[in-house]
Amino acid sequence: MTMTVWEILGEIAFVCIILFFFIFAVVSQIEKEKRASIRSFFVACLIAAVNVFFFILPLSFRKWSFAGVFGLCAAIILYVALPPRPKHPFQIVRSINKVDERDIIFSRFDMRENGPHYSEYYNRHPENKSKDDEIRKLPDILSPHHVKKHPVHFNLAAAEFEFLEQQLQHVDGEIHSVQAEYTPKENTVNIKNMIRYLGADLCGVCELDQAFVYSHTGRGPEPYGSEINLKHAYAVVFAIEMDQKMIATAPQSPVLVETAKKYVEAAKISIIAAQQIRMMGYAARAHIAGSNYQAMLPPLGWKAGLGELGRFGMLITEKFGARMRLGMLTTDCPLIPDKSITFGIQNFCEICKKCAENCPSQAIPHEGKTEENGVMKWVLNRENCYRYWRKVGTDCAVCISVCPYSKADNGLHSFIRHFSTWSKRAQSLTLWGDDFFYGRKPKRKPSPF
Ligand code: SF4
Ligand code: SF4
Structure with a gap:
């Protein structure tokens, strides 16, 4: 025939x-x-x-x-x-004021009621006092109340965070007097290769925009409230993939274990890489969780071309979505910055809203963007989010686990992620497919161990 x-x-x-x-x-x-x-x-x-x-x-x-x-x-x-892919860029509409690290939620909850900085902070910010005090009544994330639910996991996370605390003193050091003679292009290639070799999955470089450097210390080894004077020229930002099976259990204890593990890996990479750069004769400082960040990682990750900021306020990469942790070092070593990228996340998030619908604390907005400190974005209700963390005793991560971009890094999902950047209709079809095959409200998975 x-x-x-x-x-x-x-x-x-x-x-x-x-x-x-x-x-x-x-x-x-x-x-x-x-x-x-x-x-x-x-x-x-x-x-x-x-x-x-x-x-x-x-x-x-x-x-x-x-x-x-x-x-x-x-x-x-x-x-x-057709028509070709939408390219709504991330929008900065006016100059950005530096953020005081003392105002961020983690610094506020590092303070104990009636501790040394408590009155001073709430005298300056009385608008935060009653809501923060109400959250303070809930058990802390690694308190015995939560640890007893799964001692293996919670104690492992606690050990990982303790290890991080011990690394805080190693983020900076002496600079060797002899500078290695490489061009900025060679420096960039060398540093990116080193960071990938040390275990990062993605790496980018940007100029250190002072708008994203904190104004005052809220956490970390430096004195509380001290002015931050970070004048390095560049930020090297990298991402480490998080284990998909661990994240799929969100909001249970494996997500906290995985978060802490990736923070440890990020700290190791940035501390060693910063030390190597200082040995090459240039100033460099690691910024690690625990916490001693002197600048904000998600916007610098965006500037360094690693991804775009999504509806839930985290950086979404083309390879792993938000299922990764960021690490960073800043340096004066001459480098070539990368360009920020636009692959349609702003448009995808407009129609998707899966994180907002699944968020157990309704912290993620369902509606459009609003301006916050010069940036058009979906503004997270950080208090609602953190309150839920204290209720479950983990960093939740439900939003990360349900995000269609967080699927495993394999040929099939990479193809679908790439397909979704084609056009607006491709995005609608991807979202429809994600809902049909995985469910609008995907079920959480059992712990791998
Ligand atoms: S971490 Fe959990 S509570 Fe916070 S925004 Fe994401 S889903 Fe909501
Ligand atoms: S779940 Fe959807 S709306 Fe939320 S960040 Fe991911 S793509 Fe954007």
Whole structure:
């Protein structure tokens, strides 16, 4: 039996679609995504059945049926690909004032009621006092109340955070007097290679924008309230992927273990890399969790081209979404900055809202962006978010786990993530597919250990 050109093209379309859904089913099975696996297998079988049915059609019908399938697929591809991808950039609408680290939520809750800085802070910010005091009544994140729920996990996280605390003194040091002679381009390549070699998955460089440097210390080894004078020329920002299986348990204890583990890895990388740069004769300082950040990582990560800021306020990368932790060092070593990127996250977040719908504390806005300190963004209700952390005793991460961009870093999900950058319609189709295969409110997964 010879096939016409239309039959061959139609059959190729059938095979591609069946193969795609079959691979989807197998990958989902490996990922223990039961719903996605069953549904994609069912879709693959349904299309295969239609394909077989076409072969039993009378000859005259068959040719036009296959031609119709090919035409339909071509029309869908064109419809989805056009108009080209939306490119709403992240918007800064006026000059940004430096943020005082004492105002951020973690600094406020580092203070004990009636501790040394308590009165001074709330005299300056009486608007925060009653809501903060109300949250203070809840058990602390690593308090015995939470630890007893899963001593293995919570004590492991506590040990990881303790290890971080011990690293705070190693973030800076002596600069060697002899400077290595490399061009800025060579320095950039060397530092990025070193940081990747030490364990980072992504790395970018930007000029250290003073707008994103904190004005005063709120945490860390430097005296509380001291003015921050960080004048380095560049920030080297990197990302480390977080384990997908651990994050899928959100908001249970594995997410806290994984967060702390990745902070330890980020600290190791930035401390060693900063020391190496000082040995090469240039000033460099590691900024590590624990905490001694002197600048804000998400906006600097955006400037360094690692990703875009999403609805839940975190950086979303093309490779892992927000399922990663950032690390940073700042330096005077001459470098070539990267350019910030736009891959359509601002548009995707407008239609998606999956994090907002799943957020247990309703901290993520459902509506449009508003201006906060010169930046147009979705403003998180940080108190609601942190209150929930104290209730569950972890850093929650439900928003990270449900985000369609947080899927595993493999060929299938990378293809889908890339597909979603094609156009507005591709974004709608990606979102529809994510809801259909994984659910609008995905179930949390059991702990891997
Ligand atoms: S971490 Fe949890 S509580 Fe906070 S914004 Fe994300 S989902 Fe909401
Ligand atoms: S879940 Fe959706 S809306 Fe939320 S950050 Fe991810 S892509 Fe944006």
